[in-house]
Amino acid sequence: MDWNAVGIESNFSSLDWCIVVGYLFVIVAVGVYIKRYITNVTDFMVAGRGLKTFLAIATMIGTELGLVTVMYSAQKGFTGGFAAFHIALAAAIVTLVVGLTGFIVVPLRRMKIMTIPEFYERRFGRGVRILGGTILAFSGILNMGMFLKAGSIFVMGITGMTEDIHLKIIMSVLLGMVLLYTVLGGMVSIVVLDYIQFVVLSFSLLAASLLSIRYLGWDNIIETVSRMKGEAGFNPFHSEGFGASYVVWMFFLGLVSCAVWQTAVIRACSAENIRTVKKIYIWASIGFLIRFLIPYFFGICAFVYISQHESLRSIFMPDSGSVDSQVTLMAMPVFLSQILPAGFIGIISAGMLAAFMSTHDSYLLCWSSVLTQDVVAPWFKKGLSSKTRLLLTRIFIVAIGIFILVWGLWYDLGQDLWDYMAISGAIYFTGAIALLVFGLYWKRASKVGAYLALICGFCAILGLKPIQALLGMDVSSAIVGLTVIALAIVLMVVGSLLFPDRGKPSEHKE
Amino acid sequence: MNFWINFWTIFFIASLTLFAGMAIVVSIGGFFNIRSLFKSL
Numbered sequence: 001m002d003w004n005a006v007g008i009e010s011n012f013s014s015l016d017w018c019i020v021v022g023y024l025f026v027i028v029a030v031g032v033y034i035k036r037y038i039t040n041v042t043d044f045m046v047a048g049r050g051l052k053t054f055l056a057i058a059t060m061i062g063t064e065l066g067l068v069t070v071m072y073s074a075q076k077g078f079t080g081g082f083a084a085f086h087i088a089l090a091a092a093i094v095t096l097v098v099g100l101t102g103f104i105v106v107p108l109r110r111m112k113i114m115t116i117p118e119f120y121e122r123r124f125g126r127g128v129r130i131l132g133g134t135i136l137a138f139s140g141i142l143n144m145g146m147f148l149k150a151g152s153i154f155v156m157g158i159t160g161m162t163e164d165i166h167l168k169i170i171m172s173v174l175l176g177m178v179l180l181y182t183v184l185g186g187m188v189s190i191v192v193l194d195y196i197q198f199v200v201l202s203f204s205l206l207a208a209s210l211l212s213i214r215y216l217g218w219d220n221i222i223e224t225v226s227r228m229k230g231e232a233g234f235n236p237f238h239s240e241g242f243g244a245s246y247v248v249w250m251f252f253l254g255l256v257s258c259a260v261w262q263t264a265v266i267r268a269c270s271a272e273n274i275r276t277v278k279k280i281y282i283w284a285s286i287g288f289l290i291r292f293l294i295p296y297f298f299g300i301c302a303f304v305y306i307s308q309h310e311s312l313r314s315i316f317m318p319d320s321g322s323v324d325s326q327v328t329l330m331a332m333p334v335f336l337s338q339i340l341p342a343g344f345i346g347i348i349s350a351g352m353l354a355a356f357m358s359t360h361d362s363y364l365l366c367w368s369s370v371l372t373q374d375v376v377a378p379w380f381k382k383g384l385s386s387k388t389r390l391l392l393t394r395i396f397i398v399a400i401g402i403f404i405l406v407w408g409l410w411y412d413l414g415q416d417l418w419d420y421m422a423i424s425g426a427i428y429f430t431g432a433i434a435l436l437v438f439g440l441y442w443k444r445a446s447k448v449g450a451y452l453a454l455i456c457g458f459c460a461i462l463g464l465k466p467i468q469a470l471l472g473m474d475v476s477s478a479i480v481g482l483t484v485i486a487l488a489i490v491l492m493v494v495g496s497l498l499f500p501d502r503g504k505p506s507e508h509k510e
Numbered sequence: 511m512n513f514w515i516n517f518w519t520i521f522f523i524a525s526l527t528l529f530a531g532m533a534i535v536v537s538i539g540g541f542f543n544i545r546s547l548f549k550s551l
Contacts, residue, residue, distance in 0.1 A: 054539030055547070057532075082518045089521065195540050202533040209526060222515055234514035290529045297522065 010160030010337035019346030061287035062194035066359035072417035074332035077299025081233030092289035094254035099281030117374035133374025139428030149408035157333025249478035302335035368396035414465030423463035431457030449495030
């Protein structure tokens, strides 16, 4: 792609570069300054657990609003039109229901569980913890495999870089920054940074939405989408668009991202008490709604803008019809680079990049801790010393960092990034849903049923397009995901009935 | 199709308004929360 050849020039100026570098520097400086106040572990826990309502909400949404989320959501808005809004609506409804009922999260909080594999051990035994931890880490690392590439494509699109070599350089530089940030340690847990992120990103995303509407005109947006995409651009149940099975799949995804995904469970379980857990989830429903909705809208606006510029249309919407996933990922940042004024682009890019670093920080720590605590440590009867654990965690962080660099450069997506994220996560959560729901709410759930459900989750890998191409099949990822969930539940029930656990039931059963 | 156009239009405007209101309240409330957090630390 050569933007110069088609007469496209980004509004990203040297002023914006100064803002980005300055903002990142200030964020790190604030983190180092605040560290002085966190003198010991007790203070750290006070800062993490004793959060008052407004600050808890700000940090929660600040954590959820990441650059990768914005990128994959904008791509979905670009390819799906207004019909993609149903994903945001599903996420909000499910999170609200979890908040009102306490489904899954309240029993977990009551058990004082901090990680899902820890629940596996308490309910089903050590073997299930090791297998579950291995699958969780594999699925989670695969899931973040495209983060680095998505972040780099954003930087390329918004700054107007075009060459393939730029992508490789940006990915390497971003990885270096992320590893440095993570090694500085504990930055993400400092709530003040999340609060700053919330304020900067909330208001800049709202302002960018209003600027987009002002630039394109609401009637023009509606008219263009209906002309180019027809009813499928608005009706999520339309067979030429998402379809009913996809909508059902999205409701499952909504449940997973708020109640089953490891990073969300940590938040629920570190809340002060059960009442706070429910309150956080009720408020989080707005956060889960907006973190999808605004990026979808950016994607739709990018679609409208590009369709009305012939030079861009030949790149993003060629007559041949098929467009590489990397190209559609680039649509939103290219659109923003054209309509946002210099200075404002710098603020929004800086906020996005800071969010990108804190997302990586928490994910790298999350998966490396799972590998250390749930996969390696249980093999040692005497346990590991804290020094060994720390060393192992750091080795895993660097190894995962190298993996996401190589994977991002090598793996050919072949589908929307959101669908890749959903199906790679499904390797873990299809089995995890069965273990959590039946483990918490059904006394007869047994170890054999748990093993069968976990192993069944691996079948979700068939939803990845390169795997399908290898096997010569073509099934939608939604159908694969829903089938595997149904199969995992059946195996859990049948396995538990045929091979019940011996001895008295665990004291932790609900 | 008109139903869906109207539905998503109202949904989008309502969500944006709700979020804008929440962002203002949470930003102000969060600032005072941080002040008291620092005080206690």
